Amino acid sequence: MLAKRIIPCLDVKDGRTVKGVNFVQLRDAGSALELAEFYSSQGADELVFLDITATIENRGTMTDLVRSVARRISIPFTVGGGIRTEDDVERMLSAGADKISVNSAAARNPGLLNTLASRFGSQCVVLALDARSNPLFPSGYEAVLDGGRTPSGLDALSWAREACDRGAGEILLTSMDKDGTKDGFAVDLTRIISSNIDIPVIASGGAGKMEDFRTVFEDGMADAALAASVFHFHEIDIPELKCYLRQSGIPVR
Amino acid sequence: MIAVIKYNAGNILSVMNALSRLGKEAVLTDDPEIISSADKVIFPGVGEASSAMRYLNERGLSTVIRSLKQPFLGICLGMQLMCASSEEGDTECLGIFPSEIIQFRRGAGWKVPHMGWNTLENISGPLYKDTKEMEYVYFVHSYYAPLSEYTSAETEYAGVRFSASLSKDNFHGMQFHPEKSGDAGERMLRCFLEDL
Numbered sequence: 001m002l003a004k005r006i007i008p009c010l011d012v013k014d015g016r017t018v019k020g021v022n023f024v025q026l027r028d029a030g031s032a033l034e035l036a037e038f039y040s041s042q043g044a045d046e047l048v049f050l051d052i053t054a055t056i057e058n059r060g061t062m063t064d065l066v067r068s069v070a071r072r073i074s075i076p077f078t079v080g081g082g083i084r085t086e087d088d089v090e091r092m093l094s095a096g097a098d099k100i101s102v103n104s105a106a107a108r109n110p111g112l113l114n115t116l117a118s119r120f121g122s123q124c125v126v127l128a129l130d131a132r133s134n135p136l137f138p139s140g141y142e143a144v145l146d147g148g149r150t151p152s153g154l155d156a157l158s159w160a161r162e163a164c165d166r167g168a169g170e171i172l173l174t175s176m177d178k179d180g181t182k183d184g185f186a187v188d189l190t191r192i193i194s195s196n197i198d199i200p201v202i203a204s205g206g207a208g209k210m211e212d213f214r215t216v217f218e219d220g221m222a223d224a225a226l227a228a229s230v231f232h233f234h235e236i237d238i239p240e241l242k243c244y245l246r247q248s249g250i251p252v253r
Numbered sequence: 254m255i256a257v258i259k260y261n262a263g264n265i266l267s268v269m270n271a272l273s274r275l276g277k278e279a280v281l282t283d284d285p286e287i288i289s290s291a292d293k294v295i296f297p298g299v300g301e302a303s304s305a306m307r308y309l310n311e312r313g314l315s316t317v318i319r320s321l322k323q324p325f326l327g328i329c330l331g332m333q334l335m336c337a338s339s340e341e342g343d344t345e346c347l348g349i350f351p352s353e354i355i356q357f358r359r360g361a362g363w364k365v366p367h368m369g370w371n372t373l374e375n376i377s378g379p380l381y382k383d384t385k386e387m388e389y390v391y392f393v394h395s396y397y398a399p400l401s402e403y404t405s406a407e408t409e410y411a412g413v414r415f416s417a418s419l420s421k422d423n424f425h426g427m428q429f430h431p432e433k434s435g436d437a438g439e440r441m442l443r444c445f446l447e448d449l
Contacts, residue, residue, distance in 0.1 A: 070270050074432065074434070074438060076393075098433065121299060198360075198364050224369070
């Protein structure tokens, strides 16, 4: 049976992880490579690297990181953040990323999804969709851009459907209402998107305890769940989480 | 010498990286002579069937692949191309296995592609001597090979049981990605590289 995936997300700036990673196991707590290897050995099913490097000059450090991660770890990983053009995608895939995620650039130029899917294949094109509740939109959620700063005017569900039709292979769905709250995933939002499109949905934002993962899989119909700080701060241990989910009847690797 | 067949498909780098993690040197090549003289041949790939077959036919690689006698491993699209035909682009393939590759039907809540970790069941043959029943491996695909007499591992998705792996004489195929399947995948690759 297809397993539900657990995906740690690493924010990377100038080639190093941020968000106060605090692991005694690591020689260098800021090393994205070491952290990736650690999560991989803990049974993470995939990894997401989000490039939050502010300046274009330092973007090359991400390519170097992707190259070393691809050499060292044997599970799939996605690279996102600052990917705007075909060339950006080509650079990340040829460095060894399995998938790339596009966010604001795709919302501003939806044709980018068609171009990427036909050139590189849908399996490596992830749409990162940040949504915030807004009763003025038919689904109850609006897609927001630029890390939540800019309203897109797009209904989250219709944008998800459009992205799917244009060739996105997966949706990384982040709830801007829940992100950073540790209050649980946005189950309602996740269910609305996941049950209405026929590509996998990764739920993101709000993970605080192990039960939250169970709920977003069972009630939110998520195919995968992503979290950052609960893993980075060792509040949730991946082997323990998987054991808990297995005992709850959820298929995990 | 291990030859990895170079053609117009993606994800070849991940196979080269996996081989290097296993301490194996491999040559990435589309040279028929090098491929024919290799001890082991790996045929990876993520891509589209009809354009891949066109590329292989144009370079005479189809004939070379069919005639190989050394252990041969096709991965993902590589395995599908080893079959008789594919619904993807209505393509005639290499015909090493008699199967026809068919597309998952969407609907009833099943999502396509079949993406993620799924279990291997009814495994058989030397590639899986270090693998246990129900071990998880990583799949990403929208087309599949039905069960056949050459099925060497099965899995199930979208209400269909299909071939996760095919084996016939020196030819082996894996629908999943051993190079992205953590320890389980590395054990299988090691069997292919060291025991066959």
